[in-house]
Amino acid sequence: MAQITLSNLRHSYRPDPADDDDYALKKIDLTWDDGGAYALLGPSGCGKSTLLNIISGLLVPSEGKILFDDRDVTALPPAKRNIAQVFQFPVIYDTMTVYDNLAFPLRNRGRDEDIVKRRVTAIAEMLEVTGMLSTRASNLSPDNKQKISMGRGLVREDVNVVMFDEPLTVIDPHLKWKLRSKLKELHQRVRATMIYVTHDQTEALTFADQVVVMQDGEIVQIGTPVDLFERPAHTFVGHFIGSPGMNVLPCEVKGGAAFFGGEQVALEGPAGGAADGKAEVGIRPEFVSVSTTGGGIAAHVRKVADIGRHKVVEAIAHDSRIHAILEGDAPNAGDAVMLDFKRSQTRLYKDGWLASRPEGDVR
Numbered sequence: 001m002a003q004i005t006l007s008n009l010r011h012s013y014r015p016d017p018a019d020d021d022d023y024a025l026k027k028i029d030l031t032w033d034d035g036g037a038y039a040l041l042g043p044s045g046c047g048k049s050t051l052l053n054i055i056s057g058l059l060v061p062s063e064g065k066i067l068f069d070d071r072d073v074t075a076l077p078p079a080k081r082n083i084a085q086v087f088q089f090p091v092i093y094d095t096m097t098v099y100d101n102l103a104f105p106l107r108n109r110g111r112d113e114d115i116v117k118r119r120v121t122a123i124a125e126m127l128e129v130t131g132m133l134s135t136r137a138s139n140l141s142p143d144n145k146q147k148i149s150m151g152r153g154l155v156r157e158d159v160n161v162v163m164f165d166e167p168l169t170v171i172d173p174h175l176k177w178k179l180r181s182k183l184k185e186l187h188q189r190v191r192a193t194m195i196y197v198t199h200d201q202t203e204a205l206t207f208a209d210q211v212v213v214m215q216d217g218e219i220v221q222i223g224t225p226v227d228l229f230e231r232p233a234h235t236f237v238g239h240f241i242g243s244p245g246m247n248v249l250p251c252e253v254k255g256g257a258a259f260f261g262g263e264q265v266a267l268e269g270p271a272g273g274a275a276d277g278k279a280e281v282g283i284r285p286e287f288v289s290v291s292t293t294g295g296g297i298a299a300h301v302r303k304v305a306d307i308g309r310h311k312v313v314e315a316i317a318h319d320s321r322i323h324a325i326l327e328g329d330a331p332n333a334g335d336a337v338m339l340d341f342k343r344s345q346t347r348l349y350k351d352g353w354l355a356s357r358p359e360g361d362v363r
């Protein structure tokens with residue numbers, strides 16, 4: 001396994017890129033620690049596959065370097081990088097047994113049969129496919145085929161990194177959670193460096209210790225799932241993560257205080273030196289409380305969706321839509337209500353970026 005460093009990376013598919021918009025990857029500086037479980041998360045077109053292909057060697061970046069530990073691999077072809085990849089669709093040999101499929105990457109590199117047997121047995125046990133080892137792969141269900149594909153990615157002990165590219169795309173929704181938690185468990189057992197590429201926040205947040213969020217060819221935040229939920233570094237992360245995402249409301253900053261529709265909104269702490277003028281207040285629906293008697297911002301309820309575990313209230317205040325997630329009783333559509341924002345979770349964003357700081361942070 002190796003630490004992977006991406007240094008000053010830029011990539012354009014155009015022969016003569018002029019400005020930032022011509023780059024699929026604008027400027028990436030990132031270190032993936034040895035043994036880490038990472039997710040690369042972002043919407044379609046943000047540059048995830050481009051980045052993955054640069055790490056695997058299918059693409060040579062227009063600028064910058066890739067290091068595996070201290071070794072510069074920027075110009076090395078995929079076969080020389082010693083990485084394993086699991087793709088959207090299972091890559092297995094239908095005519096071979098499950099055992100031979102799992103053994104293939106090891107035999108291909110000339111490993112002794114006793115090592116092959118030890119590794120295949122261990123991986124099969126982790127994946128809970130021991131009972132299928134002598135089954136022909138053609139007889140497997142799609143999810144078991146993908147499990148074997150994952151096993152092939154994990155069977156070698158000497159790879160620098162295992163990369164998963166949207167590996168659950170073909171899996172039935174009701175089986176997805178099973179494979180998702182299985183992958184997490186596998187990482188805890190094999191401790192390989194793993195990069196999991198997805199546009200699905202649930203997959204990213206379940207699998208990864210660190211999530212790298214991309215937008216438009218740039219990294220907007222790297223953090224734990226809790227960081228991304230509690231302190232989105234950018235309103236994009238606030239919107240993209242969460243269901244519904246963070247409420248982002250227009251506000252006016254005056255002398256370090258934020259005003260929404262003329263009413264002051266108490267921020268978590270100092271406004272971070274945000275200059276007077278237009279900015280945004282960010283508050284997650286989980287931290288908005290709704291009452292008919294208490295104080296707060298006057299609003300009216302537009303609709304209420306009961307989604308089982310909780311209710312999602314959509315209210316309108318000062319022409320902005322505000323979501324609140326409620327566990328117990330909820331108002332009805334048309335009700336006049338008061339909205340209260342939990343102060344410690346109320347953030348200020350300036351030009352999209354987090355500006356406010358927690359109380360007591362006097363930087």
Ligand SMILES: Nc1ncnc2c1ncn2[C@@H]1O[C@H](COP(=O)(O)OP(=O)(O)OP(=O)(O)O)[C@@H](O)[C@H]1O
Binds near residue numbers: 044
């Ligand atoms: N071979 C190519 N030639 C030209 N442009 C490309 C090529 N591959 C990708 N792009 C462009 O580069 C940008 C990043 O694409 P990329 O496929 O890396 O994003 P992605 O996040 O992986 O999206 P998806 O999840 O849809 O695969 C997009 O604007 C895309 O249109």
